[in-house]
Amino acid sequence: MPDWSAVLVSPNADFDGAPLLRTELRLDTGHGAVRRAVLRATAHGVLEAFLGGEPVDDSVLSPGWTSYEWRLRYVERDVTALLGRAAGPDLAAPVVLGVALGNGWFRGRLGWAGGRAYYGDELGALVQLDVTFDDGHTQTVGTDESWTAGPSATTANDLYDGQTIDARRQDDAWLRPGHVDPAWTGVHRGELDLATLEPYVGPPVRRVLEVAPQRIWTSPAGRTLVDFGQNLVGWLKVRVQGPAGSTVTLRHAEVLEHDELGTRPLRSAAATDRLVLSGGADEFEPTLTFHGFRYAEVEGWPGELTADALTAVVVSSDLRPTGEFACSDALVTQLHRNAVWGTRGNFLDVPTDCPQRDERLGWTGDIAAFAPSAAYLFDVDDFLRDWLRDLAAEQRAADGMVAWVVPDVLKYLVGDDVGASPFGTPDSTAIWSDASVWVPWALWQAYGDRRVLEDQYDSMAAHVRRVETLLSPTGLWEHSFQFGDWLDPTAPPEDAALAKADPSVVATASLFRSADLVARTAELLGHDDQAHFRALAERTRAAFVEHYVDAEGRIASDAVTVYALAIAFGLLDAGQQERAGERLVELVRAGGHHIQTGFAGTPFVTDALTATGHLDDAYALLLQRECPSWLYPVTIGATTVWERWDSMLPDGTINPGEMTSFNHYALGAVVDWLHRTVAGLAPLEPGYARVLVAPQPGGGLTWARTALESRHGRTAVAWSLEEGGELQVDVTLPEGVTGVVRLPGQPDREVGSGEHHVRSSPAAAVL
Known part of the structure; x- marks a missing residue:
């Protein structure tokens, strides 16, 4: 841990929740040039x-959102060049070190109850500059009570509600030496346990893209609307000139309803920025908030609004894209693209459920369902390992219980008059709490780095041990609240937990999977409790079969999801597996190949169909265009994955439920199957040092391709059905990577690094 001599300081006045803090320094003389700062x-x-008047880096919203009670991250930047420019060639010029603060997650609004400042009611900064000179001398300058504080141009800021910037107050003089202003005041020492400080594990949030307007028009109600053509997360950068004191108002939303901005899904989140003009040429960028939006409504614009005046700035944790996919069906390709955008928008420091309404929380169930897909689309290893540290910290403080959201702000809402959880007092919950096991395992499979299992093993084991204490005498997980197959499309809009699948069946199956994965992890790491978790897994399997599987192979509640989980998790013997597969496909066909699963079943249903010999039905499910289906949203213009299968109804109205988002990634978990089965690339060993190339064409697709930038380099698979039905597969493996090519009707073929071209006969190709 670094040696901190600086202290946390808070301004003596609040300055509208966006204070500026500054100090001036001069470099020590007689020690030669600056070696490092x-x-x-x-x-x-x-x-x-x-x-020295320049931003230290290009990150935004630092230090992000962690479980502040136990973890507060700090950024560390090499500022040698910046300091050299500011101090001048002789290092004699005074240098200003400054900080602009905003409410962020620490003091802003969090959750749907309207509360704020759950972590503290004072903003504060801890900053330390360490300068090392050529002779080894070190000079340290940090926040202390000699700093001063003053107002910024921001008069209001909140992540949910937006930011107000008054350009008449904009003045960069505070960043220059000699600044004196009677409006400025002092600072005082705040409270901070230095033991909570940690460096970032994951990447910071940055501006990653800019998107230009695609259309500007006037709505039936006379409002000016702008369409950016893509549901995204970020803010608008605005260039405008108009009368001093006039206000331009920007409202943000994901969809239109009745040809007007559809704001009802935002619930209480205002998602509105206000820009007060100076009278000159102003440029605004509200960096103390973020919005989930495709459309903006602009009010108060002076003159005609043109496309060159607005730019949508996309912000996200700075993740490297790794996975690619495309196929001959344009809608499926767009579905994959929608999952990419949904991940980019919701992986904003925390893997959130949604980026737009009064929520934006790190729901554990969402990432439990989506982690394998996320790890293919982007390099999320460090990002999720950082978040898992918060999960473990919250868990240790809650007697082993994995919270429903991480960081767990819900613990502050429960019991409030207006904020009590609608689901009762939180406790361990299947899939949601299983994120403590399923996410580390997904990262291990994707990246082959044992550290995630080593770091998270205690958390993984603690979750399963806690659930073990919640089981009934029959060995089933059946007597506590469960989200179950959340958002099963048959659930009513007002109660997403009322799914067809029995929640106890879902919970017990999930416990088996977690116990099995923890046993495998314990064996891999050489832990003595491997036998305990293996025995628990086998007892859970036996209890599941005894109480939930009848003599004809029917599983209790007879829903698509319960069969999908039992098959995918390996709960059944060979005979039961075959019967479960037959019943699964009967239900899928009876449903007209429409989706019948929610958060629990959706990640596994196509795999379960494929594993039991019903590939054609898996494709029919994938390619269904009618609601509910994966492609229905695409057919009506969705550019991200929705929270509900019918977040927008076929008549163009928004789902009447109080919980509707147009940017949720969880139900896009099918993209993992697209990579592994449709395109045909999967790991045979964790980290893709050895791969399986096994495309399984179907559904009338004539070609597909995928590529992955793993730790070993770029692996690519592309297949096409040639005239006459011959299947041609092109494989590229990087140096050091080996693979098995498995094509219909042919024996497995071992291949090494390089390019390979393989064909199968027309009779063997699956059409």
Whole structure:
């Protein structure tokens, strides 16, 4: 841990929740040139740091959102060049070190109850600059009570509600030496346990893309609307000139309803930025908030609004794209693209459920369902390992219980008059709490780095041990609240937990999977409790079969999801597996190949169909265009994955439920199957050092391709059905990677690094 001599300081006045803090320094003389200068900074709130008038880096919303009670991250940047420019060639010029603060997650609104400041009611900054000179001398400058604080141009800021910026107050003089302003005041020492400070494990949030307007028009109600053509997360950068004191108002939403901005799904989130003009040429960028939107409504614009005046700035944790997919069906390709955008938008420091309404929480069930897909689309290893540290910290403080959201702000809502959980007092819950096991395992499979299992083993084991205490005498997990197959399409809009699948069946199956994975992890790591978890898994399997599987192979509640989980998790013997597969396909066909699963079943249903010999039905499910289906949203213009299968109804109206988002990734978990089965690339060993190339064409597709940038390099698979029905497969393996090519009707073929072209006969190709 670094040696911190700086202290957390808070401004003596609040300054509208967006104060500026500054100090001036001069470099020590007589020690030669600056060899290295390092700045470390963190905040209660969010910060932007400046040295010599320049931003220290290009990150935004730092230090993000962690479980502040136990973890507060700090950024660390090499600022040698910045300091050199500011101090001048002789190192004699005064240098300003400054910080701009905002409410962020620490003091802003969180959750749907309207509460705020759950972590503290004062903003504060901790900043330390360590300068090392050529002779080894070190000079340290940090936040202390000599700093001063003053107002910024921001008069209001909140992640849910937006930011107000008054350009008449914009003045960069505070970043220049000699600044004096009577409006400025002092600071005082705040409270901070230095033991909670940690460096980032994952990447910071950055501006990753810019998107230009695609259309500007006037709505039937006379409002000016802008379409950016893509549901995204970020803010608008605006260039405008108009009368001093006039206000331009920007409202954001994901969809239109009745040709007007569809704001009802935002619930209480205002998602509105207000820009007060200076009278000159102004440029605004509200970096202390973010919005989930495709459309903006612009009010108060001086003159005609043109496309060159607005740019949508996309912000996200800075994740490297790794996985590619395309196929001959344009809608399926767009579905994959929608999952990419949904991941980009919701992986904003925390893997959130949605980025737009009064929620934006790190729901554990969503990432439990989606982690394998996420790990293919982007390099999420460090990002999710960082989040898992918060999960473990919250879990240790809750007697082994894995919270429904991480960081767990719900623990502050439960019991409030207006904020009590609608689901009762939280406890361990299948799939949601299983994220403690399923997410590390997905990262291990994707990246082959044992550290995630080593770091998270205690958390993984603690979850399963806690659930073990909740079981009934029959060995079933059946007497506590469960989300179950959340958002099964038959569930009513007002109660997403009323699924067809029995929640106890879902829970017991999930326990088996978690116990099995923890036993395998314990064996891999050489832990003595491997036998305990293996025995628990086998007891759970036996209890599941005894109480939930009848003599004809029917599983209790007889829903698509219960068969999908039993097959995919390996709960059944060979005979039971075959009968379960037959019943599964009967239900899928009886449903007209429409989706009948929610959060629990959706990640596994196509795999279960494939594993039991019903590939054609898996494709029919994938390619269904009518609601509910994966492609229905695509057919009506969706550019991200929705929370509900029918978030927008076929008549163009928004689902009447109080919980409707147009940017949720969980139900897009099918993209993992697209990569592994449709395109045909899967790991044979964790981390893709050895791969399986086994495309399974179907559904009338004539070609598909995928590629993955693994730790070993770029692996690619492309197949096409040639004239006459011959299947041609092109495989590219990087140096050091070996694979098995498995094509219909042919024996497995071992291949090494390089390019390979393989064909199968027309009779063997699956059409």
